[in-house]
Amino acid sequence: MIRKLSFAVIVATVVFVNYGLAFANSTIIMVTHSPPSDTYWVSVIKGLEEAGRELDVTVQYRGVENNLNDPNQQRRNLEAAIAAKPDGIVVSDPTPASLNATIKKASDAGIPVVLVNQGGDQVDSVGALAFVGDDPGTQGAMGAAQFNAFGSKRALIITAPPGALPFLDARTNGFIKTFKGKATLAEIPLSDFNNSNRIKSITESQLQKDGSIDAVFSIGGCCITAMMQARSDVGERARAIHWGTIDMTASAIRSLKARELDFALDAQQYAQGYYPVVMLALYVRxxxxxxxxxxxxxxxxxxxDNVNRVESTGP
Known part of the structure; x- marks a missing residue:
């Protein structure tokens, strides 16, 4: 079971920052499966950059050009990061079969590694110091629990085909295991995850096929805008459906404020950028x-009801 770090450990990191125990002239490179323009990762990068400024560390972000569907490019980016011999590497691990050997190459070379966002069960396999992020199975289960509280009976999950990505499988399976009603998948090929029109079309097709659907759940930030477009297109029927998502994006915030989206699950991704730098700084210094x-x-x-507070206190 994934456990949270103790309050004392978190306080220790704050003390570390307050006392300015920085390691100057050092570099940390973050390598992930998403481009820097991705609305989810913008907050991660803000956390990364602010930690770098506060700790006097040079930080770099290296993402892929197309979200999620190019593990080969992420691996090449990681190999380039290792070759640069930084003082630490932060890396997401959404596809362990493709990335683990290269991540372990970094730790074997003496470069301390922190996994971020995805790969919480891969720490030991790659020799990382730690993982900072969330548990995808818990995300799915929490989404299902919200719909259970609404009394929803038939849910449509906007997700990838089973087997496409391990963490999306975990989100989907966590939802299905917890949801008390019946769930149907709107399967979006990974190649279409950047195609809002295609996601909208597949979602609307499933909604038209089954008039009993009373809940729609997006599996991540990739699909929120398209889901909200589908909500608009179904017209009056949308009022009888509950809508929820994993991830907080600008689109999610707008839809929550308009009361078109019932809930979003916030991974608090600013912390996913900030804490790895603190961990590596403590370890290196x-x-x-x-x-x-x-x-x-x-x-x-x-x-x-609480989105305004989240927006006002966000990064």
Whole structure:
């Protein structure tokens, strides 16, 4: 079971920042499966950059050109990061079969590694110091719990085909296991995850096929805008359907404020950028290793009633 780090450990990181125990002239490179323009990762990058400024560390972000569907490019980016011999590497691990050997190459070379966002069960396999992110199975289960509370009986899950990506499978399976009603998949090929029109079309097709659907759940930030477009297209029927999503994006915030989206699960991804830099700084400067392997940043449930506070206190 994934556990949260203790309050004392979190306080220790704050003390570390407040006392300015920085390691100047050092570099940390973050390598992920998403481009820097992705609305989810914008907050991660803000956290990364602010931690770099506060700790006097040079930070770099290297993402792929197309979200999720190019593990080969992420691997090449990671190989280039290793060749640069930084003081630390932060890397997402959405496709362990493709990435683990290269990640382990970094740790074997003596470069400390922190996994971020995806790969919480891969820490030992790749020799990482820790993982910072959330548990995809818990995300799916929390989404289902929201719909259970609404009394929903028939849910449509906007997701990838089974087997496409391990963490999306975990989100989908976590939802199905917890949801008390019946769930149907709107399967979006990974090649279409950047195609809002295609996602909308597949979603609307499933809604037209089954008039009993009373809940629609997006599996991630890729699909929120298209889901909301589909909501608009179905007209008056949308009022009888509950709508929810994993991830907070600008589209999710707008839809929550308009009360068109019932909830979004916030991974608090700013922390996913910030905490890995703190961990690596502590390790490189003071040889302090995280006491536990996993720091879970979310999710927390955001609704139309609390979205304004989240927006006002965001990065």
């Amino acid at each position: 003071r040889a302090i290793k995280p006491a536990e392997e996993r720091l879970i940043t979310g999710p927390v449930v955001i609704t139309p």
